[in-house]
Amino acid sequence: MGQLTLPQDGGCRCGDVRFTISAPPLLAMACHCTGCQRMSSSAYSLSAAIPSDGFEVTKGDPVIGGLHGATRHFFCPTCMTWMFTRPEGMDWLVNLRPTMLDDPSWFTPFIEVWTWEKLPWATTAAVHSYETLPAMEEFAGLTEAYSEQFRDAPPSA
Numbered sequence: 001m002g003q004l005t006l007p008q009d010g011g012c013r014c015g016d017v018r019f020t021i022s023a024p025p026l027l028a029m030a031c032h033c034t035g036c037q038r039m040s041s042s043a044y045s046l047s048a049a050i051p052s053d054g055f056e057v058t059k060g061d062p063v064i065g066g067l068h069g070a071t072r073h074f075f076c077p078t079c080m081t082w083m084f085t086r087p088e089g090m091d092w093l094v095n096l097r098p099t100m101l102d103d104p105s106w107f108t109p110f111i112e113v114w115t116w117e118k119l120p121w122a123t124t125a126a127v128h129s130y131e132t133l134p135a136m137e138e139f140a141g142l143t144e145a146y147s148e149q150f151r152d153a154p155p156s157a
């Protein structure tokens, strides 16, 4: 497994949208919900919850896709890659699809959610599984346990 280096750039399939992250994720997640199965065209979506002030689009103008609801799903306007999500009521974080990063080798999901909807064969490396979502009061403990691995990471530029 690779090690997270910061800052780190990433982008969509075609390169029209590029971004930089300058902070480690608060949490790493796989979501097996049927919505993510459809939007990812795959078995589950991956999210690295990056603090909003550690995430910056540096090239291009991502557009809203998905359900066009209160939770905003951002896509490249050219190649239509689903790049990141700004979840409703959580302005402090951006759920980045970690495979957009130029080096996603450090990423491992820590929790997986909506497993009751998952494809029967779909498994992940997550150490905590939830049939739906963790209770709101569990998130503080989960982010603290997950963040421990980045405590000695070099300070971001």
Ligand SMILES: [Zn+2]
Binding pocket: 012, 013, 014, 015, 016, 017, 076, 077, 078, 079, 080, 081
């Ligand atoms: Zn693109």
Ligand SMILES: [Zn+2]
Binding pocket: 031, 032, 033, 034, 035, 036, 037, 045, 114
């Ligand atoms: Zn989902």
